[in-house]
Amino acid sequence: MIASPERTAVSGIVLGAILIGLGGVLLGLQVDSNGAWCGTGLAPLAIGAFLALAALAARVSATSGRLPRDEMGIVAVVAGFFGLSFVIAGALAPGGPWMFLEVLLLVLVVTLRKPDARTGRWIASSAFGLLALFLLFRLWISYQGSLLRWQVLSVDVPVLSWMPFDFLDPVKRVALGSFTPFEMGFPPAGLDFAVSATLWALGFALCTAGIVLVQASTIEHENDRVHALIRTLPGPVADVVERLLPEEEWREQGLHGLPERQLARRIEALVSERMRRQESLRRALDPSKLLGLTNAGGFAGEIQRAITDESHPETPR
């Protein structure tokens, strides 16, 4: 059984939203050293929601205010917003100066970078890469914290660390990037790193997959909407319109996100423009006029033009 394209897009959006929900649940949980479950707190989610909103606003402004035009479009945008919020909240360090440094980097990369309207994505692959790096960093500092090492890393001090004197032990190493259990949002009993890290990594993967699926399905869904409008024309006419305006160009031509009437006007304008172009090309390639290309000018050329060009103005006698 082959599913209709409309159903495929809708299923993609719904499946993506479910993946985002599942991933969000996993990213919102942590397990303490006694095996008890607890939440990761609302503060990181608030920051994630703020950045996701900024990213979506940047996206809307880059596409000249195009908005979802039906229920599934709205579902896709809401799911995408929550997906981005969960991913950002899950990848950022849970608190303290590290979190704000990461927020600053994200603002620079995600929101200030002009979104590419042609791709139809809310978030670029490079931003996902950056978020994955942030998640790795979060996992690393959580690992350090679970071992009660409250610094990103400690570095041997050159020369001092080479000396075989035990009394120099306290100054042989320098701790870099210290943090506290409070900043990390650890439960009072400490963090079970293995289980919590697995939850977060799985949640991140599910949310990311959900966002990608929702994005791709939204493009497909918008194409279905344009296709449905074209198909209200008589069959042969609709075929001609779809040949003049191939599906691959619909997003680039700004057909996505337009209200029904504007969409119809835009298609009319594009069809008219394409037809004019076709006509001018057809004229240029008229066989009776191709001879003109060989006109060498002079007396012979004028005679040739007089014979082949009907619209040539009459010369006064």
Add this chain to the structure above:
Amino acid sequence: MDGKTLGLVGAAAILIAGAVAVRLLPAPRVVSAEEQQQEGPRIVEPMQLLGRGAALRVAELDEWIAEERRPRFRAARDQVFHIRDCPESVAWLDGAEGQRVERLLGELRHGSREEALAALALVFQLARATEWDPGVLASIPEANAARLAGLAADWLRAWGERGARDPLLAEPTRAAALLYGRLMYMAQHSRVIGTNTSAYERGLKTLSELVGLDSGRRTALGESLQSRHPEAMRKLALESDRLRGFDEEARTAFPDLDGECGG
């Protein structure tokens, strides 16, 4: 939107709402064992039996000792609480009285929790009444501290995990861990020049095992120490001089345990 799609969208919405809600799940408070209510007759304020005034109450322990060990315990506590002239720990323990006490300690460790407390009370009194601070002229300067630390380590291996969860023994167990850390720190720094790496490594290995630092998952004793002595636990996870935190905490908690019989 058909009914099936609507249902799936509803499921996704519930999941997303759940993802926000789970973040509000509160972290369970760490309830220390000594905060738990006990029923029936019990030993109150067990830390007094490890403190400087232990002699005033140690006789209370007699009734908690098994019938067959009670006379020997009575004799042992009498001997330990009447040690005079601050003998060296090893010298006293190697004597006839010391050997009897050491054998009894082994039996008490395998008895009830009250007997375990009695054993610990004897160990603390030994640490208080014998000399384990190495002198400049000592031939094996770490011997005394290491010997006493061995008694504390044996107790911790038997009761560390159970004791940390026990309302009666939770605090004494932490005290035993601090005492062990202090004794091994003393053994490590017993030499006039340099430090005893062997004592340091042994102390570190034992404490790491007891608190679960090596496995990455803290034990009940590790949790208990983390909640009451976080600085000692923080230093235990450092790269160097990791016993220092236990030594500092023990000095604060038991200033009279100075290795020189309080003198």
